Amino acid sequence: MNGPVPPRTASRVRGLISGRLLELLGEAARSAAVDLALGVPGAPETSPLLLDQACGALRSGHNQYEALAGNRELRRWIADTLPGDTDPDTELTITVGATEALTAAVLAVVDPGDEVVIFEPYYENFVNAVVLAGGVPRFVRTRPDDWRFDPAELRAAFGPRTRAVIVSTPNNPTGHMLDESEWSEIAALCGKWNAVVISDEIYSGFTFGKPHISVTEVPGLRDRGFLVGSLSKSHSVSGWRLGYLRASAGLTGIARQVHATLCAGAPGPLQEAVAKAAAQDPGFAKPSDDLRSQRDRVTGLLEKIGLECRPPDGGCYVMARIPPAVGESSDVFAHRLVREAGVLVAPGTLFHTDPAAGADHVRAAFNRSPDFLDEVAARLASFRTGASAIRL
Template sequence: MTSTTERDVTGPAFPRASSRVRGMISGRIFELLAEAARSDAVDLGLGVPGAPETSPLVIDEACAALRSGHNQYELPEGNRALRRWIADTLPGDTDPGTELTITVGATEALMAAVLAVVDPGDEVVVFEPYYENFVNAVVLAGGVPRFVRTRPDDWRFDPAELRAAFGPATKAVIVSTPNNPTGHMLDESEWAEIAALCHQWNAVVISDEIYSGFTFAKPHISVTEVPGLRDRSFLVGSLSKTHSVSGWRLGYLRASAELTAIARRVHATVCAGAPAPLQEAVAKAAAQDPGFATPADDLRSQRDRVVTLLEKIGMECRLPDGGCYLMARVPRGESSDDFAHRLVREAGVLVAPGTVFHVDPAAGADHVRVAFNRSSEFLDEVAVRLASFRTGMSGTGL
């Protein structure tokens, strides 16, 4: 008699993953995370916030919400009081009833926006270096990413290359401002180029603005402030970084009433709504603290300290306009992958190689992404670990 094990081995192959899943980008940064865990490295690679500090008030309100019975479904579109508060923090006028949806983090907001407007075969313009979920969201929707490079050191796009990426099949363009991973913020001239092309080709903008609470060099310009884009756009926001509650998975999606109605159909189907007690907690904390919308720490000192530490080991850094990341040029003679692995092995410090943010890894071979949303105590430890690290070329340490 054939055993169950033999039948399992010799029977039909397990169904293959769908072509959409096979087309997704694998998270190569997690390979480094595994190495970091084995070597007890400190993490400057991922954006998990160590600063600003999570508000004790919002934690207390979360505990109170759980104990008082806010443990069942919330409205799919989100807690009414929370939507009113978020609407008041956004530039311009936003109707919290018809134009704002609370989502399960910015990731779900992004996915809902893409699925709301992208059909299989539609093209979506994506700037690189990119946050990999931008590409994966397009692929899961059956869309085709059209990449436009931005280059160091200013990380601006070439208007001619952007125009060449648009065409009759273009359905949307995804932007990130302040940008992940570069820290670049779109200015008026860049927004004007994007707006003109979206009108010419009847495309929408999906604008990831989750880092807008951290700006250094110039004011943040939201997609809702760009002439002609307020009703032709989705604004993706989140509390994860600004309020250090990334594990709560609270994001939001702002769009015109027409686009919101479409995106809410996706949102309700995918998750039925974000966590009720945590929405209640943020709404209650915001009602008590007039300054709750502003991050408790603007990260400027952390940015400057990390730049100093990196420059002392021979790296070149451009100060980012905003956000919580910077791109640092690795010492000459090393690739970003080799440098990142060596930094983990020899100093116990994790950074993200620039290769993971490009279609062609060679395009990111000379930079690494560094997250600086960390506490001063954490950066003290980074300084100690880098003190004895030697770069490949200069041989100098801290």
């Protein structure tokens, strides 16, 4: 006798990339590993002023819905921190983290069957947002060591069905920052094919010498660009889920309709807390720690165990190459590193459509405290000198 027929589920779900770190995270939990795989911030330190303001907002009664567009004082403050002119009333929306901002932007412009250009290696939610909208990702590879795209490959990815291109600058996972020539190429193609740019700039507070160029500063893109931002990494409040979406008034109006449907607004008391903390601290917009020392320390530690690192231009991640002499793929290497040293890194295969393309890299996050990195150093020292140490 046949069993019950399972409920029917949406076909779009089958195209989603599940959290492929889950298997490795499970192994890490069982072995009490320290985590360099995820970007959950251990640095900079969360502002005590911000925490005090959050407690105050909760106790003073800011516990109900906030305006759909977000706390007006918070929007004013964010608008003042962005390059160029932004009208906080018509061009800026507070969202439930950068993920909701990204999803709202995609759903605002992408119909089923439309194509969206995505650079790889990529952050997996870029793909998932497009899949949820019924769109078709068109991938353009960037390659080490500089992680730039080939202009010819980018031009080939655009066509009559292209509706958007998603960029990340500074990039997750590579740390690459788009320069003027790259932005110019993207802007020309978007103008030719009437496409928009969705620019994830949540790591713009962490740059290491190279200037950050925002989509709002690129000629031709101000009115056809979405800027996705967040306080998660810059102010170490990833659990607060406070992001924002900046776009022209026309695009913002559409995105806010999606925003209303997705969540009906971001957390009111936490928005109030940020607005008050920003009003009291003139330097609040700048992260309290620029992560340069953490970047240099983590790249040094990875090099000591035989990996090859190019210090990233920005962000909080480094992509480290596994030399051929190691004789292991990134998946095998990452699992062995967890078992033998108790250190978790992300295999490069997680950031590519073809796992083979990322088989020679791992990603490590360096937005960690000095004490945490001391522990990482001690564990990696043991890994290098152990019986299964890398032989180069």
